[in-house]
């Protein structure tokens with residue numbers, strides 16, 4: 001689906017980091033990686049961490065997430081977004097998607113906050129998720145949430161390199177979280193980054209990420225901390241990957257375009273999002289996602305099984321959190337869009353390292369299921 005593309009540059013970076021003697025969870029590669037992510041996203045501060053989930057968790061703690069308060073978040077997401085809320089003990093309240101692209105319905109997210117506030121509930125954060133590398137409607141959410149005095153924590157785990165209205169993914173909100181998990185558009189094999197313009201938030205998160213150790217000559221602790229730092233070795237890989245991020249995006253965009261061209265004759269099939277840059281809004285094309293619609297008479301289950309039988313990894317879109325057994329009793333504001341997309345949607349192999357003949361193979365298998373050559 002999205003295999004990491006690594007080569008001699010990553011190998012060199014690893015050797016450089018090892019030879020430097022900084023085989024530690026901090027060091028010059030971590031500092032440089034944080035500075036480079038700031039430069040890429042236009043943020044003032046960045047904190048390299050062991051995962052995107054850790055970035056969400058620490059940001060939520062800093063925003064005041066705890067038992068008794070609410071966090072509003074996209075229902076259609078990977079479990080990590082909701083898990084981070086659960087770690088804090090806050091109540092997760094889920095919001096449905098727009099059918100057009102699966103991203104959270106921004107008006108519905110704002111309305112959810114209004115309803116909760118009218119009930120006297122405290123909403124400490126709203127987490128919209130940039131699905132499959134496409135930014136949510138940041139303009140509507142930014143203004144709307146500011147009016148409601150609710151900080152936005154952007155889950156940009158999947159969208160590094162994407163833009164919205166000329167600003168980078170991760171540049172919106174009080175803070176944003178990236179993931180460098182092995183399947184993302186760029187990777188450190190496992191890792192994440194928290195970014196923000198708020199120095200206090202990042203400083204506090206940095207302190208919590210290193211077991212909340214106080215400044216003292218001995219090990220002094222007044223709060224519970226976490227072991228969430230990124231290693232210097234992995235940051236070196238991240239820097240080599242970041243230098244190639246634009247190439248990865250170009251390749252993934254080209255792959256998306258191959259699929260678009262190959263399926264243009266299939267009525268009722270629809271791509272989620274677009275491979276184009278429209279007025280400074282562009283996806284990173286991390287994954288190509290398709291709504292199979294109803295006309296072709298094949299649902300997501302059937303297509304995923306068919307691709308699998310042909311040794312091709314197709315995947316269902318994220319199963320919405322409000323449909324998950326774990327979250328079935330949670331409060332959710334639902335319009336049916338994410339359930340529809342879950343039934344009909346799949347992602348197609350999109351890794352930057354895939355060759356054109358491998359993409360042709362996917363296209364051939366996909367078309368054969370529809371009885372087309």
Ligand SMILES: Cc1ncc(COP(=O)(O)O)c(C=O)c1O
Nearest residue numbers: 051052053078080157179180181
């Ligand atoms: C939307 C979303 N949020 C959060 C995460 C968590 O990132 P990580 O795996 O680095 O913890 C991921 C990916 O794994 C993700 O896709």
